[in-house]
Amino acid sequence: MARFGIDQSENGRLDIRMASIGQEIEAYFIPSVSPAEGAPAAARADAGVKLLGLVRGSGELRIYPINTLYGTSGYLGPKYDQIRTLVVEISAIDPYFEESELETVLEVLPAGFVKDYAYGLGLLKDCNRIIRLIEKHTACDEIAFTSADESAVEGRVFRLGMSRFAEMWSEIRRINDRGNRAAGRVKDAFVHNDLATVLGLVSMDFSLGRHPVSRVIAKAADGVEELNDQERDALIATLTSESAGLAKARPEKFQKLHREIELVSLDHLIASYEESLEKGENEQYWQTFFDNNAFALQQVFGAPMVSVQSQATVGGGSLAGGGDKIADYLFKNSLTNNVALVEIKKPTTRLLDTREHRTGVYGPSKELNGAVTQVLDQAYQLTSNLATLKHNSRRWDLESYAISCFVVAGRTPPPDEPSKQKSFELYRANSRSVTIVTYDEILERLRLLRNFLAPTDSGTAEG
Template sequence: MADTTKEPENTYNSTPIDAGTHPEDQSTLVLETIPDGKTQYLSYHLGTKAFQRGKAAGVEFHESEWPLLIAEYDLSKRVLTTYPTWLRSNQNNFTKAKYRTIKRISFENQDPMEVQEGFGLFFDLPTGFRRTPFEGFGVDPRIRYIIDAFDDVSGIVGLTICDDSDISIDGEEVRLPESIYHEVRLNINRAHEAAVAFANGEKQSYLKNRLLPSVVPGFVGEEYERPAVDLQDTVRTALVKKGTPRSRNSNTSAAVRTVMRSVAELAQDNPVELFQLSERIEVVSLEMLIESMTKEMAKRHKEGFWQAYFLENPFVLKILFGLPVVMYTSQASVGGMGMERTGEKYADYLLEAGMFGNLAIVEIKTTETPLLTKQAYRLPSLYGPSVDLAGGVNQLLDQRLKLIKSIAQKKEDDGNYHVQAWSTPCILIIGVNPTEPDLQRSFEIYRGSQRDVLVITFDELLIKLKALHEFLITKPDDAQSP
């Protein structure tokens, strides 16, 4: 064991940082940055238990391969490169590359790798890509065909997800625009679902016609006739997004109407299938929301756009709370009107949080709103909050004070006696995360000191949506066959 796991001489000349330990097999991650600060390396180190499990599974270990480099980051180009590797130590493909041709997958415009206390390493990669290092990176098994599609391209070993408009080849790299990646990802997922649904329907029809004539008096075989839809047409239609193929017995609209009419009956007779349908709808809706928000964040929208956007997509705001919330109203009057009927304060959103009608205030800025001052407050590395950030925090505190003072009168005026302002959470959505370490530190110091206002950036909201999506689609028994 000692000889097998001996690490080669350190060629990076860097200070290693412990980036996490796998709870099952004690393998570890180490993050290193070379002295000139231009490149980061993330390596996977073999634990004793991981070695034993791998040996039991028939894995051959070679000293020259350790530690395994699984990711690196170019700080000057802002490019993250991952090396997809099977990292489940109890399987015989442990430490092998995940794909036959594509050995590395890169992502442009990424933030540096950073170990966050209590969270470890998390990568904000496009939907469908594995984001946690112990998963070995790569894509979810169901869409690995996107990677396999480039197996026949001679001389290609890398794939770069970029913001280009067209697919191209640059040396050993295929440059795949993220927009095209999402298009084909959704299409092949839709084709998979269509094929599974078709097969399940055929199985159900066969079983009913084969088994029921023996137990149901008067039952005539072939009574459960399947719609005249061909599997090939079903899959092809799903791939080109034309909807469900029409037949003499069904179409998309009719199917939706049938489900809507039969919800109560389905809940009683087939609760599992109804739950699966609901779950699938939620996942697809979340994918569409993530794609929509990603696209809109790339544009320079004003506050009015985001206020309308979150009003149309209230789910984005709901994930900010650890308890159920409902949209109460937008552009809400919270008080402050003087004798001359001036000075009234308005909040972007009021939400009912919890079971007791307690109100929360949400204020929206823009993705372009600066978080910090342009010049350091104390040289060389401490920056103060921008006027917009400090002003937004004070704006929320003022709105909360006015709401608490005027809540009794407003409840009587509106007739909504169930709402309360006992402990009013305040949330400010503003800007995007800084990319430079000094700016990140200054921002965290400032917002961490805000006891009464939660400051969250737009890209952190998007990460919350992606994390929820990953949780919903990840199954404990995800196949990891090579």
């Protein structure tokens, strides 16, 4: 068996041998420092520590991951618990290369692989989670990295397409980059706040970042651990069952917790509303949105109102029945039982004509006029049929003293169009029987409420 000794690092060298079959080339690791006599590593060294195997002309490299770091546990033994072989298809290998050029093969290994045998060949540390996952859930002792786009278990071989592996490695690197940036923001904020008083600076909050992974990492770096779904359910159940006791035993802290929960809920509602508004969702979407978030729709009122019925029939029969006279929403005053009707249109509904009626004057659009007339007709029908509706629906807590009518439609004309702003305000201010509210006005009311509820610096100090 021919030998070609190659000096490399301080840990050891490669001993490249031609196998007896004449085509397979093998590379063994020869440690620079012989293991202590009688140690397990000594027996492994005597048996031969094979790192590589290559059949010349096949383009298939067999890697045997071995721990080559002297002084560590399992020295010269398998690098992984179960996986013993990594097989890599390398088309760039010259079928006529010389034995002494075997090290050049390592240079063409794909990204994500260890290319310096002194550190034990195999996958880079961050890719070892792939190894651990395969070992945990399969009986495989070999991973074959193939040119096909695949991932499959075949007996004791796990087949993984090289393109799939490259995508995984790229995403792992991106996660690392996001983590480093997120941790850096937390560190910068910590140093800034720790020295803020001395330097006469105002304290700062670190940015969570926009990417979901970045947000999780930033919170973790600040000591905030994200709960899983099971832990969240358990926490909610505990708060629900213990809320009465907490309110009685710790009223101040319970009140603070209650306020913070409300703020988080309000923040979520505002973010969801903003996103939906920017997407220009249709009328049916907003009907469902307000069904699920009645609090947002309640911002159109100046009195304590509660929802009675969505898609309410006002032309006869029962409130929940079918008919051709249907109001989007029926509300009532929780103190007087006086009813109110809300008709919703799209955020993209035009509020004004596109052409000026006179210089600097715009009339209401056909769509807005139609919505106003529609809700007025619904109010007329409800007044005429309320007694029947109450009887058939078994709802006696409804009164039509003076039905309030609301239209939610469109978006407020922008500041750079003052003539349209003026025309819109003149029109709706003189529409005495119907209150017109735009979608962005609801959003602004939610934001103002959020700012009002947010704790001030003086209010956050613990007593």
